[in-house]
Amino acid sequence: MTELEGWLTLATRRLSKDSAALVRSEIQEHYESARESALAGGATEEQAARTALATLGEPQVANRQYRRVLLTSEEARILRESNWEARAVCKYPVAKWFLLSIPVAFLSAAVALLLTGGMSPITRVLLAAAIATSLVCVAPFLPIYTPSRARVYRAIKCIVLPSALFLAFGPDSRKLSWLLICCLWLLVHAETTRMSIRRKLPVAQWPKQLYL
Numbered sequence: 001m002t003e004l005e006g007w008l009t010l011a012t013r014r015l016s017k018d019s020a021a022l023v024r025s026e027i028q029e030h031y032e033s034a035r036e037s038a039l040a041g042g043a044t045e046e047q048a049a050r051t052a053l054a055t056l057g058e059p060q061v062a063n064r065q066y067r068r069v070l071l072t073s074e075e076a077r078i079l080r081e082s083n084w085e086a087r088a089v090c091k092y093p094v095a096k097w098f099l100l101s102i103p104v105a106f107l108s109a110a111v112a113l114l115l116t117g118g119m120s121p122i123t124r125v126l127l128a129a130a131i132a133t134s135l136v137c138v139a140p141f142l143p144i145y146t147p148s149r150a151r152v153y154r155a156i157k158c159i160v161l162p163s164a165l166f167l168a169f170g171p172d173s174r175k176l177s178w179l180l181i182c183c184l185w186l187l188v189h190a191e192t193t194r195m196s197i198r199r200k201l202p203v204a205q206w207p208k209q210l211y212l
Helices: 003-011 017-040 045-054 059-069 073-091 093-117 121-141 147-173 177-200
Strands: none
Touching: 003 017, 003 045, 003 059, 017 045, 017 073, 073 177, 093 121, 121 147, 147 177
């Protein structure tokens, strides 16, 4: 492995394939330009290679900078999965009705238990599931296709989903705070990852799922 290849390996760590290919192309062009300038100045091949590599800086620092502006491998995976889910729903009408039936099923079960046995822990969990799934499963079919509408929806989601968790845990929220924190952390992690993807992609390239 050449020194340049070792530098590129470190600099493109955890980047998506497309991001890594873009970085490699730009860095190799910059490297060759710096090497040719050094050769024109009278440096030997070895000296020119060292000089050109030095102009690239530290690969670890470059990697951190690239990950702030380019898609990482994890973000690219999440984006692919979101696109696949959206295509599956559009391609198979039965998938649409299945999604819409999930919150209805939870709500029906919760109402039935509420009428027969009152507000039990299972009833709370079913009500919370009905609220959460209605927000998540119905959203792909709502006219949310502008950044302003997306911000309103996400603000509602940030209020409703944690509230649904507190409803599910009920009086035991304090006793089971560790589990509640884990659930909230998963929500926060998913949303921060989506925020990072939105920041890196122009709005014109956002799939429907990225608005939600």
